[in-house]
Amino acid sequence: MRKIIILFVLAIVTTVSAQAQMQTPRFGIRAGANYSGFSGDNADNLDRMFGFHAGITSQFMLSSDDFFAIQPELLFSTKGAESKDDNTKWKISYIDVPVLARINAGPLYFEGGPQASFRVGGDIEVGGNNIVDDLDMFKRTSFGYAAGVGLASTPLGLSLGVRYNGDFTKLYEEDNVSDARNSVFMLTLGYTFSGR
Template structure:
């Protein structure tokens, strides 16, 4: 199922990119406000701040750039903390969203699937690492992203908000509660070349 979804996203992106006009590339950075959702998030009930940074691209599908496909590769810090802030779970991911984007003047809307690859993480208690290796969490997760923002096409700048939610659980272990990443992003992008 996961390999089929990955293959579908790759083929769709390749086909659209092959038919699209003059791709644009850029960078994206911003703040994350992350938490864990699920049946029982146990000790990690509060959200925490992180960041994201990476590269973005945009392939216009329509001649007026009203509809575009926007794949990205982002490094993203996620996690959650206890209510008293003394226990934190910190997770590092490479997120690869493939978004359908509607450019309606300065306003844009985006939504699409996302695959995330966990590249690190730890659990902290009172500022000290108590678990350095989170192998009981899956290395790959699938989810979705949706957002809205403002873009200045002549300058190449954009500012937006985005929500990311995981469909797959963080782990498959029966004795660990059902947790999923849950993330709000404030993001700033710059596309080359500006138009």
């Protein structure tokens, strides 16, 4: 866990220190669909469920030809899983803060890096009825990674991509309950405002 935190802090420090040496940062917005579930030994009997994400993005270009960039983001993201019979649903909301390295190879881009997630809400439903509002059984903060690929149109400022993010941190506060972790596939649409 300590190595993950150090890696995350290092990525943020690199972004901030490099900011003074690069072009004007570009800012944008991002939104899309989540297809989330739990991974781990105790999650085999659960199905994935749909959710969404939305938030703001920024890009700090580290090369004059815009080939390499650091891309911090702040996203509201709904995650969770459901039982095979759809009777029980775990719905958990997070603020995700990925700090991604991005390679722009023409219209194609590749991204990857560490991510911190902060639980901000959620509930557990059984038969369509909310049975648990207090989700203190789940950790408030988790660390993981994100990686993706997509297509971007620089003149229009639009991008369409797929991304996977997974947690290193276990979902439950008590270690003896389960080793389940969040596992999310994302289809994401972004718009970057012109930085020039």
